[in-house]
Amino acid sequence: MSSIRETSSAPGLALFAAAIVAAPFLLPDYYQSVLIVAGLFAILSMGLNLLMGYAGQISLGHAAFYGLSAYASGILTTTFHWPVPAGIAAGVVLSGVTAALIGIPTLKLKGHYLAMGTLGFGVIVYIVFNEAVALTAGPSGLTGIPRLSAFGKIFSTDREYYFVVWGTVFLLFVLARNLVRSRMGRALRAIHTSESAASVLGIDVARYKAFVFVLSAVYAGIAGALYAHFVTFISPGSFSFHASTQVVTMVVLGGMASLWGAVAGAVFLTVLPEWLRAIEDYDILVYGAILVLTMRFLPGGLAEGVERVLSALASIFRGKAKASGGEGKKP
Amino acid sequence: MLRVKNLQVHYGMIHALRSVSVHVKEKEIVALIGGNGAGKTSLLTAVSGLIRTTSGEVALDGSDVTKEKADRIVRKGIAHVPEGRHVFKPLSVEDNLLLGAYHRFTWRTASVIRGEIERVYALFPVLGERRKQPAGTLSGGEQQMLVIGRALLSHPKVLLLDEPSMGLAPKVIREIFEHVARLRAERGMTILLVEQNARAALSIADRGYVLETGRVVLQGSSEELLANRDVQRAYLGRDAER
Numbered sequence: 001m002s003s004i005r006e007t008s009s010a011p012g013l014a015l016f017a018a019a020i021v022a023a024p025f026l027l028p029d030y031y032q033s034v035l036i037v038a039g040l041f042a043i044l045s046m047g048l049n050l051l052m053g054y055a056g057q058i059s060l061g062h063a064a065f066y067g068l069s070a071y072a073s074g075i076l077t078t079t080f081h082w083p084v085p086a087g088i089a090a091g092v093v094l095s096g097v098t099a100a101l102i103g104i105p106t107l108k109l110k111g112h113y114l115a116m117g118t119l120g121f122g123v124i125v126y127i128v129f130n131e132a133v134a135l136t137a138g139p140s141g142l143t144g145i146p147r148l149s150a151f152g153k154i155f156s157t158d159r160e161y162y163f164v165v166w167g168t169v170f171l172l173f174v175l176a177r178n179l180v181r182s183r184m185g186r187a188l189r190a191i192h193t194s195e196s197a198a199s200v201l202g203i204d205v206a207r208y209k210a211f212v213f214v215l216s217a218v219y220a221g222i223a224g225a226l227y228a229h230f231v232t233f234i235s236p237g238s239f240s241f242h243a244s245t246q247v248v249t250m251v252v253l254g255g256m257a258s259l260w261g262a263v264a265g266a267v268f269l270t271v272l273p274e275w276l277r278a279i280e281d282y283d284i285l286v287y288g289a290i291l292v293l294t295m296r297f298l299p300g301g302l303a304e305g306v307e308r309v310l311s312a313l314a315s316i317f318r319g320k321a322k323a324s325g326g327e328g329k330k331p
Numbered sequence: 332m333l334r335v336k337n338l339q340v341h342y343g344m345i346h347a348l349r350s351v352s353v354h355v356k357e358k359e360i361v362a363l364i365g366g367n368g369a370g371k372t373s374l375l376t377a378v379s380g381l382i383r384t385t386s387g388e389v390a391l392d393g394s395d396v397t398k399e400k401a402d403r404i405v406r407k408g409i410a411h412v413p414e415g416r417h418v419f420k421p422l423s424v425e426d427n428l429l430l431g432a433y434h435r436f437t438w439r440t441a442s443v444i445r446g447e448i449e450r451v452y453a454l455f456p457v458l459g460e461r462r463k464q465p466a467g468t469l470s471g472g473e474q475q476m477l478v479i480g481r482a483l484l485s486h487p488k489v490l491l492l493d494e495p496s497m498g499l500a501p502k503v504i505r506e507i508f509e510h511v512a513r514l515r516a517e518r519g520m521t522i523l524l525v526e527q528n529a530r531a532a533l534s535i536a537d538r539g540y541v542l543e544t545g546r547v548v549l550q551g552s553s554e555e556l557l558a559n560r561d562v563q564r565a566y567l568g569r570d571a572e573r
Contacts, residue, residue: 183429183436190419190430197417200379201485202405202434257421 012260013174020166024159032158036230038270039165040223045250045262046169046176047219052248053257054180055212056192057107058115061122062220062247065095067129067239069221070228071136074145077229079135085150088225095221096214103213107206122244129236141235148229161230168226169263172219176259179215188212189257253294255303264302332357332521333378333409333489338387340370340377340545347373349545350387353523355489360515360522362532362553364566365542371525372414374542375491378523379411380404391488406434410487414494414525418474418481420467424458427466427477431484444484451480454510472503479510489521490514496528504528508535529566533557541566 024032044066051057069091077087106117129136136142148155148164155161179185190198191205199205228234246269254265272290276283298305333355340348348370355361363371376382378389380401389397396404405411419427428451429436432444452459455476461469466477475495482490492511496504512535514520526532533539533553541549541562549562556562 183433186422186426186430187433189422189426190433193419193421194417196381196401197413197419198430199401200381200405200411200413201430201481202402203430204400204402 013177016173017170020170023166024162029158032162034271034274035267036158036162036165038267039162039169040227040230041247041250041266041270042169042263043165043172043223043226044220044247045254045266046172046259047216047223048247049251049254049256049259049262050176050179050188050219051212051216052251053255053262054185054192055188055209057209057213058111058248059118059213059216060115060241060244060248061118061120061125062216063239063241063243064122064125065099065217065220066224066227066243067125067234067236068098069095069224070234070239071129071142071224073225074142074228074234075135078142078145084146084148084229088148088222088229091225091228092218092221095224096218099214099217100210103210103217104206107209107213119241119244122241126236126240129239136236139236141233143233145228145232145234147232148226165226165230168222172222173259173263180257180259184208192257249291253291253301255301258301258303260306261301261303264306268302332359332392333523334388334390334393335374335378336388336390338374338377338389339385340373340382341385347545348377348384351542351545351547353540353547355521355523357521358515358519359538360511360524360536362529362536362539363523363525363542364527364529364532364539364556364562366565367527368544369542370545371542372493373545375411375493375523375525376413378404379409379491381411402434405485405487408486408488409491410482410485410489411491412478412482412493412495415497416471416474416478418466418469418477421465423463424466424469424477425462427481428458428484431481434485447484451483455480470503471499472507475499475503475507476510479507479514483514483518483520487520489523492522492524494525494527496526496531504531508532511535529562530557 023035044062048059048062051059072094073087073091076082076090077084082090102121106114106121109117130139148161155164180188187198187203187208190201190203191208195205250265250269251262253269254263255261272287273283276286279286294302335351335353337350337352338348339350351370351374353361353363353374363374365371373382377384380399380403384397387397388395391407391409396407396409399407419430425448428448429444432447436444452462457473458477458480461473466474469477479492479495495507495511499507508531511522511524515522524532524536533556536553538552539550539556540547541556549556549559551559557567
């Protein structure tokens with residue numbers, strides 16, 4: 001659907017990188033922490049978009065993978081005094097392995113049933129966070145998690161952390177982009193349309209579904225661990241069903257099967273509530289209205305909106321049709 | 332080349348195929364005809380591994396593929412063009428064709444595969460004109476050409492075609508069948524063809540099988556079947572008395 005996916009290449013990426021580098025210098029300091037959170041959600045929604053937008057498998061339990069990694073890394077570095085990079089690696093591995101164990105039986109389900117299955121998993125993990133008090137400190141939350149440090153350097157300021165997070169976003173973006181353009185990306189999109197047609201072409205449907213599920217959980221795990229070492233305090237509330245639906249909303253609002261859309265959706269839905277603070281009490285109404293209107297007029301999400309603007313521009317400046325999708329991210 | 336022996340298929344309590352035996356020789360076009368629910372599609376999906384068989388054997392070139400999974404069976408050389416076309420609608424025509432060569436696509440074979448795609452475009456020029464277009468925007472006949480082209484890219488030894496005429500205009504059906512006949516004439520393709528449109532199928536086939544309620548009730552050369560009174564009455568819409 002999205003021709004952004006087809007046309008955006010090196011110039012788009014360069015623009016993206018430039019925007020990442022420039023943003024903290026152009027925006028008020030306060031926005032750095034907002035953008036860090038946006039970046040974490042961008043990682044989450046890119047991962048979910050691989051699963052949902054490309055392979056067509058719904059997960060309503062993605063916050064569980066986000067939380068598992070955050071807790072694993074948080075507990076290992078705080079209670080057991082592991083170095084932070086080791087904690088992060090362990091958290092990401094835990095998310096991935098859990099996804100493999102959950103995914104193999106769950107991915108046999110389709111549509112609503114898969115949504116219910118993953119939702120159930122998310123609820124179970126949320127309850128474990130609350131009840132395993134000895135390990136997770138329960139509802140009152142785990143405190144005193146160390147900030148990210150690696151190679152003797154502590155990333156203590158928001159600006160440093162911003163670059164860690166958005167650098168990760170950029171790397172994971174390039175990885176996902178190469179993946180969806182490869183033979184494997186075509187296979188995932190084929191599974192989305194018709195599993196039986198995909199399998200008579202020689203695609204091992206079950207294996208690919210499991211693979212993309214694990215990959216998207218790894219993305220969620222990376223985001224979760226980075227989150228834990230950014231806020232230094234985690235509680236179950238951040239990983240509830242609400243967080244799962246929020247990521248789904250970002251993917252859908254940004255644009256299914258568009259990586260730019262995933263990033264745009266995450267940034268937009270993180271920054272929007274900040275703007276709406278000004279009209280406190282009514283903010284949730286406006287927030288809801290914006291969601292409804294976007295989906296009404298841009299069913300393909302923000303990616304589709306940008307694409308329309310670009311093609312309008314392209315028809316104005318004839319010959320400049322090779323416009324890139326770089327504006328997909330607007331901090 | 333393809334030999335199906337005493338194949339049985341159940342859907343829960345429903346006995347869809349009752350000991351069906353069918354064979355297709357090299358470079359042969361064999362038609363499977365029969366009414367709705369006779370088991371034609373079940374037979375093809377069982378051969379290509381999309382559904383589990385209860386008992387019986389499917390052999391390709393003498394080697395047993397009955398227990399293989401669908402994605403392994405393609406690699407052995409059975410390409411299934413499923414009923415209802417199943418194009419990947421949001422993907423471009425070219426991406427659909429690339430997916431046909433999915434199982435042998437590496438950076439080393441990519442240029443060879445590009446060449447083969449050009450050959451498919453030569454076979455179906457309309458696909459070449461629309462290579463960048465989403466496959467969902469093609470007409471029914473063009474989509475049928477696309478799925479046949481897609482199946483050819485898997486380098487099949489045997490092509491299983493399920494209802495290529497479904498929902499198409501008579502003129503387009505004739506065109507598709509001409510293409511199928513040419514595949515055998517020009518490329519030496521071996522084809523097992525399932526059709527409701529018995530006359531069209533038998534007109535290009537060498538032999539045919541008639542399926543009824545999961546059994547082969549009749550088999551013979553196309554001429555014999557076309558001349559058979561029961562076949563005429565049941566499937567060719569001709570009153571036997573006349």
